[in-house]
C-alpha cells in the first residue's frame with residue numbers, strides 16, 4: 001500500500017517537472033526556436049523508426065486532392081468490417097441509397113496489400129487562417145496519414161496508390177446513380193455537347209425475357225470485357241467492344257441496353273445522329289464521352305441518311321449510304337468532310353484511331369432491319385457480337401410469367417404449360433405484346449394465363465392460315481402491318497393477288 005502511494009507521488013512529481021519544463025521553455029524560447037527544436041526532435045526520432053509516413057491532405061493548395069477522396073472511399077469500403085477501426089463516421093450522399101462508413105477524426109485502420117501491412121490514420125486539426133481570400137477553405141485541415149515499413153515502401157507504394165484510385169472509382173460508380181447522356185445542337189452551341197439526366201431504367205438481365213443460354217453468353221462476354229484490361233493490352237487491341245442488336249420492334253433491344261448498363265454499372269451515351277451536323281462534330285462528341293460507358297445509336301438504319309443528309313435527313317435509304325469500298329470512303333479521305341456526316345465518319349467514330357481516345361467503352365447499335373445495313377457496318381471486327389432479339393420463345397415466356405405474375409412455369413400445371421409452349425412457339429409474338437396481356441391481368445393469375453393462351457392461339461391460327469413471318473429476325477413493322485392487312489382480306493382477294501403476282505403471299 002505504502003509502495004503504491006510512493007509511485008503515485010513520484011509520477012505526480014514527474015508530471016509537475018515536465019509541466020514546469022514546458023512552461024519554462026515556452027517562456028524562454030521564442031516560438032520559432034521551439035518549432036525548429038520540435039522539428040529536429042521529430043527528425044531524430046524518425047531516423048530511428050522503422051516506419052515512414054505519407055500525408056494525403058484534403059486540399060492540394062486551393063484544389064481538392066483527388067487522392068484524399070479516393071482514400072476516403074477506399075477505406076470506407078472495408079471500414080465497417082475491419083476489426084482495427086473502433087469509431088466510424090456514417091454519411092449518405094444526396095440521391096444515393098448507400099451509407100458510407102468513414103474513419104472518425106484521429107482514428108486509425110489497418111490494411112494489407114500484397115502481403116504488406118500498412119496503417120492509415122485520419123488526422124483532423126483546426127485551420128488557423130484562410131490562406132486564400134478568393135476561395136474559402138474548410139475550417140478543418142483533414143488528411144490521411146499512411147504508415148508503411150521503410151523496407152516495404154518501394155515495394156508497394158505506387159502500386160498500392162494506383163490500386164486505391166481504381167477501387168475508389170469502382171465504388172463511386174456503384175454508389176452513384178448511372179447517367180444517361182444525350183446530344184443536341186442547342187447543347188453544342190452552349191459548349192456542352194452532352195446533357196445528362198439520372199438513368200433509372202429498372203431492366204436487368206434477370207427481367208430480360210430471352211433464351212437463357214444466349215443471355216448467359218452475353219453476360220459472360222460483358223464480364224470478360226469489363227475485366228479484360230490486361231488482355232486488350234497484351235493483344236494490342238483497343239479496349240472497346242461493339243454489339244449489334246437486331247430484331248423486330250418490341251423484342252427488348254432497348255431493354256437489353258439498359259440491362260447491360262445496370263449489369264456493368266456504366267453510363268449511357270444515347271447518340272442522336274440527326275443532331276450531329278458533321279463528322280468533326282461526331283468526333284468531338286466521342287472525345288467528350290467518359291470511359292466505362294455504353295455509346296448507343298438506336299435504329300441505325302433509319303436515323304440518318306449517311307451519304308447525303310441535306311436531301312433526306314430521316315429517309316431510311318440504306319442504298320444511299322456511301323460505298324465503303326469506294327476509294328477514301330472507309331478511310332475518311334474525301335468523305336471526311338466537315339460539313340456533312342458520312343458512313344465513313346461513323347465508321348471512324350466506332351473503329352478508327354479516335355475511337356481509342358478513351359477506354360473501356362461499348363458501342364451498341366440497334367436496328368429492326370439488319371438486312372438493310374451497309375455491309376461495312378457488319379464486317380467482322382466492327383460489331384463484335386450480333387445479337388438477334390427474336391419473338392418470344394417458351395423459356396422467355398417463363399421469365400415474363402415470373403416477372404408479371406410471380407409464377408414459375410411449373411406452377412401452371414403440366415397441361416397449361418405444354419399448351420402455352422406449343423402456342424407461344426407458333427404465335428411468334430413479341431415479348432412486348434405478351435407483356436401487355438400479362439400486365440393487364442396481373443392481379444388475376446388464372447385470367448392472365450387463360451387470356452394469354454387465347455391470344456397466343458389466335459395468333460398461331462392466323463399465322464398458320466396466312467403464313468408466319470419468313471424469318472424471325474427479318475420481320476419488321478411494315479411486314480406485320482401487311483400481314484394484318486392480309487388477315488383482314490377475304491380468301492378470294494388473297495387468291496386473286498397470288499394469281500396476279502405468281503407468288504405466295506408469305507414470299508412477298
Ligand SMILES: Nc1ncnc2c1ncn2[C@@H]1O[C@H](COP(=O)(O)OP(=O)(O)OP(=O)(O)O)[C@@H](O)[C@H]1O
Pocket residue numbers: 207208209210247248249250251252253254255256368389430431432433435
Ligand atoms: N425481351 C424482353 N424482356 C422483357 N421485357 C421486354 C422484352 N422485350 C420487350 N419487353 C417489354 O416491351 C417494352 C418494349 O421493349 P423495348 O423497347 O426494349 O423493345 P425494342 O426491341 O427496343 O423495340 P424497338 O425496336 O421498337 O425500339 C419494354 O418496356 C419491356 O417492358
Ligand SMILES: [Mg+2]
Pocket residue numbers: 253254255298366
Ligand atoms: Mg428500342
